[in-house]
Amino acid sequence: MTEVEIVRFIYREARLLDEKRWDEWYELFTEDGHYWVPLTRDQPDAEFHTSLAYEDRLLLRLRIERLGRRPPSQHPESWSQHVLQAPEIESHDGEAWLTRTAFHYAEARGDEMQSYTGLVLHHLVEVDGKPRIRLKRVNLLNCEAALPSIQLFL
Amino acid sequence: MTGYRDDPARIGALVRDDAVHRDAYIDPGIFRIEMERVWARTWIYVGHVSQIPEPEDYLTADIATEPVLMIRQADGGVRAFRNRCAHKGAKLVADRSGNTGRFLRCPYHNWSYRADGSLAAIPLRQGYDGTGLECSEAVRGLRPVATSIYRGLVFARLSEDGPGFDEWFGGALSSIDYMADRSPEGEMEIAGGVLRYMHDSNWKFFVENLNDTMHPMAAHESSAGTAKELWADQPADAPKPMAIEQLVPFAGSYDFFDKMGVRVFENGHSWSGVHFSIHSAYAAVPEYEAAMVGAYGEARAKDILGTVRHNTVYYPSLTIKGAIQTIRVVRPIAVDKTLIESWSFRLKGAPDIFFKRNVTYNRLINSPMSVVGHDDQQCYRLLQEGLAAGGNEWVNLQRDYHPEERGAADLTVNGTSEISMRNQFRVWARLMSTP
Numbered sequence: 130m131t132e133v134e135i136v137r138f139i140y141r142e143a144r145l146l147d148e149k150r151w152d153e154w155y156e157l158f159t160e161d162g163h164y165w166v167p168l169t170r171d172q173p174d175a176e177f178h179t180s181l182a183y184e185d186r187l188l189l190r191l192r193i194e195r196l197g198r199r200p201p202s203q204h205p206e207s208w209s210q211h212v213l214q215a216p217e218i219e220s221h222d223g224e225a226w227l228t229r230t231a232f233h234y235a236e237a238r239g240d241e242m243q244s245y246t247g248l249v250l251h252h253l254v255e256v257d258g259k260p261r262i263r264l265k266r267v268n269l270l271n272c273e274a275a276l277p278s279i280q281l282f283l
Numbered sequence: 284m285t286g287y288r289d290d291p292a293r294i295g296a297l298v299r300d301d302a303v304h305r306d307a308y309i310d311p312g313i314f315r316i317e318m319e320r321v322w323a324r325t326w327i328y329v330g331h332v333s334q335i336p337e338p339e340d341y342l343t344a345d346i347a348t349e350p351v352l353m354i355r356q357a358d359g360g361v362r363a364f365r366n367r368c369a370h371k372g373a374k375l376v377a378d379r380s381g382n383t384g385r386f387l388r389c390p391y392h393n394w395s396y397r398a399d400g401s402l403a404a405i406p407l408r409q410g411y412d413g414t415g416l417e418c419s420e421a422v423r424g425l426r427p428v429a430t431s432i433y434r435g436l437v438f439a440r441l442s443e444d445g446p447g448f449d450e451w452f453g454g455a456l457s458s459i460d461y462m463a464d465r466s467p468e469g470e471m472e473i474a475g476g477v478l479r480y481m482h483d484s485n486w487k488f489f490v491e492n493l494n495d496t497m498h499p500m501a502a503h504e505s506s507a508g509t510a511k512e513l514w515a516d517q518p519a520d521a522p523k524p525m526a527i528e529q530l531v532p533f534a535g536s537y538d539f540f541d542k543m544g545v546r547v548f549e550n551g552h553s554w555s556g557v558h559f560s561i562h563s564a565y566a567a568v569p570e571y572e573a574a575m576v577g578a579y580g581e582a583r584a585k586d587i588l589g590t591v592r593h594n595t596v597y598y599p600s601l602t603i604k605g606a607i608q609t610i611r612v613v614r615p616i617a618v619d620k621t622l623i624e625s626w627s628f629r630l631k632g633a634p635d636i637f638f639k640r641n642v643t644y645n646r647l648i649n650s651p652m653s654v655v656g657h658d659d660q661q662c663y664r665l666l667q668e669g670l671a672a673g674g675n676e677w678v679n680l681q682r683d684y685h686p687e688e689r690g691a692a693d694l695t696v697n698g699t700s701e702i703s704m705r706n707q708f709r710v711w712a713r714l715m716s717t718p
Contacts, residue, residue, distance in 0.1 A: 166652060168476045177638060179476045179627060179645050182652040188526055191509050195654050200505030202661035275479035275622050276651040278660050 130255055135226055136216050138260040139251060143211035143232075146282050151193040154282070158186055159254060159261045166267045166283060181272065181279075192282075202280060205239040209281040216251075225263070226253040234283050243277065246270050287312055291716035298712035300689065301681040301705065305670040308485040308678075313715075314618035321599055321714045322347035324445040325550075326431060326438040326452065328601035328612050329353050331628075332361060333435060333472035339383045339398050343376060345614055346600075347441055350374050351428055354383060354398050361432060362399060363439045364425035369402065370394045375425075387425075400425035434463040435471065436601075446550075454693055455552035458595035462605030464587045465637075466630035467571075467578040471608065475642045478625040480651045484663035486599070486615040487707070489623060492659060493594040493602045493611075494555040494703040496540035497682070499533045502662050506654040507533030523566070525643050532561035533655065543593060543698035547691070551710040553703035556593030557695055562606035563591045571634050578632075598707055608641045611649060619667050625649035680704045 138157075145154040158164070166181040175183040184192065196203065214231035221227075228251045236243045252264035267283045287294050287310070294316070297304040306313055323346075330342040335355040343352045343366055350366035352375070366374050368389040375389055375396075386395040386403050395403045402424040405411070416422050429440045431448035436459060438448065449456075463471050482489060492498065499507065510530040514523070544557030556562070575584040591606040603610045608628040615621050627641045648655045670678070683700035689709070696702055 168478065172476075177475060177635070177642060179478055179625075179642050179650075181478070181646070181650050183646060185524075187513065187524060188647075191506070191513055191526075191530075192654055194509045194513070195505045198505045198509070200654075200658055201502060201665075202657035204661075273479075275481040277481050277483065278657045279652050280657055 130226070130258075130260055132218055135218060135228060135253065135260055138253070139216045139228060139230055140213060142251075142262070142265075143213055147209050147211055151196065151282075155186070155189055155193060157260075157262050158189065158265075159256060159263050160186065162186060162262050162264065164189060164265050164267075164282070166269060166272070168272055170268075170272065181269070181276075196281075202278065207236055207238040207280045209237075210235045219250075224254050226260070227251070228253065232283075236279060236281055238280070243279065245279075245283065247272075247283075249283070288316055289718075291718060295712050295716040297715075298708045299677070300686070301684040302677040302679055303708050304676050305678060306676075307708075307711075308487060309618065309667065309670050311618045314485075314615070316715060317711075318347040318615070320717060321711060322615065323349075323441040324714060325599065326440050326446075326448055326597075327599075328597070328610075329363060329430070329437045329439045331435050331471075331473045331626075332432065332437060334380060335361065337382065339385070340380070341376060341383055341387075342380045343378070345616075346428075346439060348615065349441060351439060351441075352376055353430065353437055353439070354387075356398055361430060361437055363428040363430045363437070364400050365428065367426070368392075368394055369396075369421040369424055369426075370405075396425055400427055434459050438601075451550055452552060452597060453548055453550065455548045455554070455595065455597060458554055458592055458603060458605050461587060461590045461592070462603060462608055462628070464579070464583075465575075465605070465608065466632055467574045468632040469578075470631040471628040472631065473626055474629040474638065475627040475645075478645060478649050478651070480623045480625070480649065480656060480660075482621045482623055482660055482663060484619060484621060484660075484667045486613050486621040488663040488666050489611075489613060489621060490596060490599060490602065491704045491707065492663070493596050494545055494553050495701075496543065496545070496555055496593075496698045497537070497701075498659075498662070499535065499540065500537060502658045503533045503655055505658065507531060510534070525640060526647060528565055529640075529644050529647055530655070532564065535561060537699065541697050541699040544695055545698050545700060545703055546693070546695040547688075547702055547706040549692045549710070551598030551707040552596055553598075553706060554592045554595035555698055555703070556591060556606075557698075560591045560593040560606065562593070562604070565640065568634055568636060571637070574632065596703070596707075598710065604644075607644050608637070609645050609649070623649070680708070 164184045168180050212233040216228045216230040219227040219229050230249045232249050234245045247269040250266040253260045254263050297307050327346045329344050334342050338357045341352050341354045352366040353363040368375050373391045388395040393406050397403050431438050507530050511534045514527045545555040546557050547553040595603050600613050610626050612624040625645050627645050629638045680701045
């Protein structure tokens, strides 16, 4: 994979989320892929420390199916917008790429809008010639703050 | 409507045997009175001794909307104070936890205090010569707050007057024992971080919901119901992921939650899951069970491990899940704003899987990103907004109401009864109508 392909992939990943194309987004993860939003700065581990979210494909599938049912908390419905800074490739080791992308994320629902910023770290691998996500780690700048419901995907 | 403060009879009339007036949840004046008469006069959870292991370690918390800090003393004891400089009133420590060092020093004018709260030094002290400082409020140092420690859990009572600790909690304390005794060493420690979830709703909606067993099948159908469906095609002997093991029971039937049972105690305390709960079917860990038998003997170990209460409410501030060692702490901020802190305990001497379960459960259920929490939060918000509607002033709490339940000090009934809410409002009315 080239750097251009990697960067395009990261932009596309955010776009799929904002367009609520969650089934396509889900397919971007490897079979052992995870979506992780740590609770503390530099959190080393997700199994023995609480996180805001740490989801394998099963839990992502659950989240997507639930949103598709328009649950109570999705009245009114939430919408997201990611604004990404140009992704940087931090390292490339054999089949694995680590990228770092500063982001701004807004989630709107009814009359309210929440706004977050931070860094997203993608651990990408090549599967059948295409980039796939082994880990998407979202380091929220205010991860330790008291937060309201964040309902969509950062 | 406000104007309740000087009218105890009017406050008392907000609570009927089987209903409560909507002002209890939406009136800002009632909220202020609650902080003074319910939250300042009873025993409120501050934190756990494991969070302040060394002398001069401190932890802060807002109790009844007042800033409080607790400090580990040189002799190993714990004291709590109002987090306020005796001089101009600045909050003394701004971090949530830390170590004071030898002196606790106000950043504004360097007044400094010892860990026991006494005033140690004032810069340029001669400026007070002949001013009568020795008779002032300021010279007395930090204002102490009464504390009581139970199995390492520190509670504080802001008001000098109020019930004693044992008198307040009574028989409900056994849920803390059953949680701590799940450690073969009988000890727990806070670990794994705290989830802080801001709710835009009244504190009582959260506290009532903990033993509201009629809501999961409605509010959590979209999350637990989906989890159940996602796993439905798996063979019975397929190893169950922890998330499935924990989420699917929320989709239990009305019959399941009814048979679970609920037990109420005087002063508003209660637990559901008297006989079994959503935590009953977690995979067994034989090595741990053997260690428990070794530590407690066959009969007591069986009793501890067979006690899997759902939620215990230590009215008004602390709710615990002994079977999974998580606690949720209620910090009211305004009539329509409440912070919920969810903490995890590690059981000393127990295998790692228990802490992993705890952390997983806490994340799945209590995070601001939880698919279960989102729907609870939404329902509380709808209550807050819906009760702005007039025409019907009363919130109905009538399910399984029986007049004999009034005045009962300890009563066990069917799990879907709304008795735990009526029981909370009985003590609420008593405290609120006491000037």
